[in-house]
Amino acid sequence: MNFKKIGIVGFGQMGSGIAQVTAAAGYKVVAREEKEELLQKGLKGIEKLLDKAIEKGKATADDKAKVLGNISTTTKLEDLADCDLVIEAVTENLEVKIPIFKALDKACKPETIFASNTSSLSITDMAVETSRRSRFVGLHFFNPVPVMKLVEVVHTVMTDDAAFKDAIAFAESVGKVVVRAKDSCGFVVNLLLVPYLIDAIRWYENGLATKEEIDNAMKLGCAHPMGPLELTDFIGLDTIMYIGEIMFEEFRQPHYAAPPLLKRMVKAGYLGRKSGRGFYDYSKK
Ligand code: 3HC
Numbered sequence: 001m002n003f004k005k006i007g008i009v010g011f012g013q014m015g016s017g018i019a020q021v022t023a024a025a026g027y028k029v030v031a032r033e034e035k036e037e038l039l040q041k042g043l044k045g046i047e048k049l050l051d052k053a054i055e056k057g058k059a060t061a062d063d064k065a066k067v068l069g070n071i072s073t074t075t076k077l078e079d080l081a082d083c084d085l086v087i088e089a090v091t092e093n094l095e096v097k098i099p100i101f102k103a104l105d106k107a108c109k110p111e112t113i114f115a116s117n118t119s120s121l122s123i124t125d126m127a128v129e130t131s132r133r134s135r136f137v138g139l140h141f142f143n144p145v146p147v148m149k150l151v152e153v154v155h156t157v158m159t160d161d162a163a164f165k166d167a168i169a170f171a172e173s174v175g176k177v178v179v180r181a182k183d184s185c186g187f188v189v190n191l192l193l194v195p196y197l198i199d200a201i202r203w204y205e206n207g208l209a210t211k212e213e214i215d216n217a218m219k220l221g222c223a224h225p226m227g228p229l230e231l232t233d234f235i236g237l238d239t240i241m242y243i244g245e246i247m248f249e250e251f252r253q254p255h256y257a258a259p260p261l262l263k264r265m266v267k268a269g270y271l272g273r274k275s276g277r278g279f280y281d282y283s284k285k
Helices: 013-024 036-055 061-069 094-107 123-127 161-173 189-205 211-222 228-235 237-251 260-267
Strands: 005-009 028-032 071-074 085-088 113-116 136-141 150-155 177-182
Touching (some): 005 013, 005 094, 013 028, 013 036, 013 061, 013 136, 036 061, 036 071, 085 161, 113 161, 123 136, 136 161, 150 161, 161 177, 189 211, 189 228, 211 228, 228 237, 237 260
Parallel strands (some): 028 071, 085 113, 150 177
Antiparallel strands (some): 136 150
């Protein structure tokens, strides 16, 4: 692997986290968003995290300058043309992702490896839309990216060994531990995590215990950092509902289906931390 320049499409929570760890590892990063204000928001978020780390004595002003100095931003996909690897982290919707990959396929040099950070969509569905099916992988990071150690590196039946090895080497070079997975819905983590979260919502809806009790049970009984309802708020209720729906579509098993309470809360706009309210109220924080 001789990657120098990494493109990141989508500079939201996941994209900016990926950009931060990639830039910190010494790569040049080109981050692309549709609008300039989203690029500025992503950069401000990274700056804030680096300032916090400096305050805690866990980073220096030089570290901050290095990370920010390695990140450039653009609204044009063509500016990613000479990247060695492009990681897509946009909305979880094939109708959004596929046109981006098609445009990147035209713009980027033939050797560029493409990766999607999708949590549950099929890597194969995206790869077949490009002329580089054998150099297309999944690179699934976890939120918050700077903290979570894991990256799932996903291969399809078309991925060639060299591209897969390069993707693994890249993930390790940004300080992550790799779990390799086949292109199967939810890979490893979400396949196991999402039905657990959905089950917790179902049992909460059934009146098993209060939300605090359910969360404390899993935190204190299993040493999880967050209980399932807290974690659903953290990830986003809409995201969990959406992943559950994709899994239900794929496997046709009822335990993946969103419970009525989850659907109603999403409809009401209670999406978790990002909207100020989910199972808990974050409006005053
Ligand atoms: N970005 C970067 N760093 C963050 C952060 C963020 N959003 N939130 C917290 N941190 C850092 C803090 O700066 C702190 O760093 P330090 O140890 O170097 O000082 C460290 O994380 C601990 O933070 P706090 O002390 O503020 O808070 P907690 O101890 O409560 O930890 C947490 C917060 C790390 C989010 C912890 O609660 C946790 O691990 N929760 C579970 C998260 C999880 O399961 N994520 C996976 C979700 S699934 C997923 O992403 C897949 C997707 O496809 C759905």
